[in-house]
Amino acid sequence: MQRILNGDESAFRELVAAYRQYLFQTIYAIVRHPKDAEDLTQDVWTRIYFSLPQYQMKGFKTWITRIAVNRAIDFKRAASRKKEEMTAEIANSVQGTAVHHDNHLEREVVLKETVQLVRSKLDQIPSNYQDVLMAYYIQHQSYQDIAEAQGVTVKTVESKLYRAKQWLRKNWKEEDFS
Structure with a gap:
């Protein structure tokens, strides 16, 4: 020393x-x-x-x-905050499409429930799939960009996305979001 x-x-x-x-x-x-x-x-x-x-x-x-x-x-806390910000961003876009509803209170309740549902559903996704799903579908990154960011091959990213979609199909039903 x-x-x-x-x-x-x-x-x-x-x-x-x-x-x-x-x-x-x-x-x-x-x-x-x-x-x-x-x-x-x-x-x-x-x-x-x-x-x-x-x-x-x-x-x-x-x-x-x-x-x-x-x-x-x-670092994990900052990443969690970033995920919450992305969820809020999704909620804001949902709110933007709901502007035409007459009942303001009803719209707020629906929006709040939707945000809670999306958050709870996102937290159910295994963490090894969350990263690749967020990067591809929410951040609109290419397979190559994701592979470079995660330090893996493009083939690995493809496999992770495939497995993530399989997991979603197996564990989520459309009526869960109704």
């Missing part, structure tokens, strides 16, 4: 080499997405480097784990 604090970059590289895989696995266990885990791991190493002067020289692995876990949880 003292070598790092004295500006020895090779000492920090040794530290990164020793704990790189451990931090990646810790973050991946929370975010469940390899590309996000890679990005977050890089961010955590930056945070560790700049926080080293405040490190109290006890429990290093615990200290870096806490930084990694907190960063991954913050």
Whole structure:
């Protein structure tokens, strides 16, 4: 630690080499997405480097784990907020089409129920399918863009979308949305 604090970059590289895989696995266990885990791991190493002067020289692995876990949880919360914003966006578009209804109160109740239904249905989708469904159908990304963002092949994206559609057909019925 003292070598790092004295500006020895090779000492920090040794530290990164020793704990790189451990931090990646810790973050991946929370975010469940390899590309996000890679990005977050890089961010955590930056945070560790700049926080080293405040490190109290006890429990290093615990200290870096806490930084990694907190960063991954913050990321998940932000992603959850983004999902809620997209749901609100869908609700706003539903509201836009409902402008012609005469009864304002009825429209608000229907809209609120629709938003709740969509949220509950979206939360039922397994997380490995949620990512690809959101990216393709809501964010209108191409298979190639999704593959690059998730760090997988285009074929994997195609398979995930196919399996996601199969899951939806099996678990959702049209009357559930009526």
